[in-house]
Amino acid sequence: MSRIILVTGGAKSGKSAWAEARAEALGASRIYIATAQAFDAEMEARIAEHLTRRGAGWTTVEQPRELAQALTETDGDAPRLVDCLTLWLTNEMLAEDGDWRGALETLVATLSRQTAPVILVTNEVGSGIVPDNALARRFQDAAGVVNQAIGAIADEVVLVVAGQALTIKDGAA
């Protein structure tokens, strides 16, 4: 089985940069699976910043919701970097026909069948004051469930703080 690596951390903790460096160490050509959708100028700027940093050697696949399908279609020799699970969850929860629990189950099953490595970036969103509104609380809980589910099947889980990576799970390759 392929190596599954989950990279988590707060906003602007350096998790994407760490994940990209790790992917670059795993293969000369890499596939970037982007879940971000540019709804507004702020989001466009974030996407552009990531794109500039990555540079050559990357093929980008945009897939806001069908992550399992994107992983199946891109499985081969090249490592894949999924950035990020939290936006994927947001897209799934906001979609009218969304079913994030079902989609998570499919994602977990698909990850277990991959040949090439997959690095998944996610966010820590549950370590602040519990939000006032019920939707934000549901999102916070769902994000935690996603992180636990992927953490459980991952060979490696890494927490990034102030740009520094701390390995919190390191199973056999």
Next chain:
Amino acid sequence: MSRIILVTGGAKSGKSAWAEARAEALGASRIYIATAQAFDAEMEARIAEHLTRRGAGWTTVEQPRELAQALTETDGDAPRLVDCLTLWLTNEMLAEDGDWRGALETLVATLSRQTAPVILVTNEVGSGIVPDNALARRFQDAAGVVNQAIGAIADEVVLVVAGQALTIKDGAA
């Protein structure tokens, strides 16, 4: 002296599940000291979810505020799991006759006299943006003070991230 274990983490990080598994490893019968109060349907659902997961071998004691008393009354052979300190603090801060600093002092003194192990679950609530309103800031600070006080006397402190436990303090048993 008994082993005191503090388990912290964000919302839905997997800290309760880890704490339950740890308690199960410590004794065939366990006592669950629940601080949650079912004020609304959301809270009832959370309590029911925890109850279903725990299964057999657990005796539940509901004690929203008098934790020290509950610990004294249940001390014997069975390990105790307190879930969670953050709700206990909330209950104490919201009570008209509440005195969380006094209650914390009593709790710390009581913990130092226990014979059977105590596992205490708590929440990280101070790693987000500082809240706008003064009450939330007071709660955030108080939660940090509680975690520090219990962390100081604990034999073990564990941080749970994405379902994975990271030991951050491990004193002698």
Next chain:
Amino acid sequence: MSRIILVTGGAKSGKSAWAEARAEALGASRIYIATAQAFDAEMEARIAEHLTRRGAGWTTVEQPRELAQALTETDGDAPRLVDCLTLWLTNEMLAEDGDWRGALETLVATLSRQTAPVILVTNEVGSGIVPDNALARRFQDAAGVVNQAIGAIADEVVLVVAGQALTIKDGAA
């Protein structure tokens, strides 16, 4: 080159107390560089609490914005403790003539020229729900960028949780 130590953690996690103890281990006399400004009673109380805890052996320098200048002026034998970067960033972002990116660049360059050790306290603010308002999001991102930049040049990075310090970077002295 001098030892640069970055201490991060959530609100009331015990990071200042840990940083103070570390500074005390590094020198009999220490310089405290305070970035806090007492705008209101709440802030005054926090400053007074820190001051009381520190006790003898400390010289305090108040410098809400010109951190690089304060470090240059205080460089000698005594270790310096900067508490904290997050308030410094806030002051810089709120100032009409503020330029936090430029100031961060100057700070990084200045840190690399220090003779005596510098311990810098900062806050984790990016692990909660992403804030609703754009200013808070900009601050959250900027705080992450500051932490990454100092983390990159630090010899040591320490994360404090429940009063317990976890070393996440430990380079050569």
